[in-house]
Amino acid sequence: MAVKLILSDIDGTILDDQNRIDSNLKDCIKQLNKKGIPFILASARSPQGMLALAKELQVLDNPIACYNGALVVKDLQENDYTTILSHELDRTEVENIYELLKQRFPQISVNLYSGATWYVEKIDKWVKIEADITKLVPIEADLKNIIVNSEIPIHKLLLIGDTDQITSVLKFFQARFSESAFYLSKDNYMEITNKQVSKEMALRELANFYNLTLSETMTLGDNFNDVPMLDLAGLGVAMENAPAGVKKFAQVVTNSNNQNGVSYAIKKYALKEE
Template identity: 30%
Template sequence: MGYELIAIDLDDTLLDKRKSITPKNKSMIQKALKQGVKVVLCSGRTHNAVIDYAKELDIKGNDQYMITNGGALVETMDQKILTQHTLSNEFYRRFVQFVKQNQLHYNVVDLQAKTYTSPEEWFDKYTIAQAYENNGGLYIREPDQLPSDFEITKAIINGNEAELDAVSPLVHATFDKDYFVVRTGEGFLEVFPRDVNKGRALKELAQSLNIELSKTIAIGDRDNDIPMIKIAGLGIAMENAQPEVKQVADTITTDNNHDGVGNAIEKYLIK
């Protein structure tokens, strides 16, 4: 099988525990690029939080792509948007009302990678980390202080693992009917438009490039990677992946601290 595209999750997949790209991961990705394979970084992060890693890998230009905001945006390295799916201002207001009623910490992200949250006595460390990572600024605003047509790419409930474990059933019960709710990493329980996920984004990108899904690879480690791992021609789970991810994957590579991505590319892509 001649694979033409590989979609790679970032955190705990491409990146090791130091948030770095190992030398083997880098060299194998560059070899794949030289063979003409599309290497697509696919993350819940925003463009601003992905682009430096893309530059490090020499993934650049309008003929290279990234999937950001958990699949809400498919875009080029130069930020030309191919597809986008957003959440309405109506949802945003409902979401803020929900988190306030349940005394939760939150943030939302707009199309420009700006992070918004409500005024609080103190801000959750994960909210601060999100804004820092997005590199678009942290804005302290209530929904009624923003335009009536204000839209967001995702809404995030923040908290430690125990806090999110406790509130997850309520969040799913409240939003699952009309939205896609998923844990994307430590401290982040995220809400997206109903049909938005990395799998749909991979399908949209493959169609736009006239690449058959059977000729795609997807590799990841968490719940939000499951849709793309299931839809890709070859779905690969990291050794450090959650059990649910390993169950749906076609194969398992080494963990993120031991060149899991590089080893998978070497085995399935490099000629």
């Protein structure tokens, strides 16, 4: 069946190891636009963390799946966007998680994301590293007060620390909480989102948004958090740089992220170029 929607991971997929965009992707997206095939970005990043990339690729008119699908937005601009889907963390569970972090793991850096806003308690070494990577500036705030007394949606918590500390935190929380999902995005980065959030769910919801069947979708990714969407899509495409455990869930494997693997797959399977 013809591909009518493409959902793609960012890091290690459309970006090479030097964080450069697949050099043929912009031209591919122009051709996809002519065919009415939306190219949708999906990442653990915040809306602001995806803005520059979306601008460069000229996909601001398409939905963008932020926080791995906890927040799907459209018409993303500097200070505004339209919310299509929003899956928030349970506030009571977040309060309990936060209290346990302060009691048992006070050395862990806690980052709270609400919509496009990034909140931290202080600018520690981990926050500085994340700010350098994302080119964003967080707001210093009383996180407990935000969690307990405010009504803003909480889309994601990001916990950063030494690898052994984060491993311990992951095991501790996975055994105690049922309404939230806990997973590693890096060896020392732990993401917490609503349990219903995943790129798989984002794919289901976006297919429904466009009134398409899953067999008409194509996904591209390189890591284990991409496995559900690779397995579910009509055509799941793994990058050559993906681990073997990821590749086995994809129907095909394309070139690596350093060899324009995304544009190669789009040309071959969506645009049907020889």
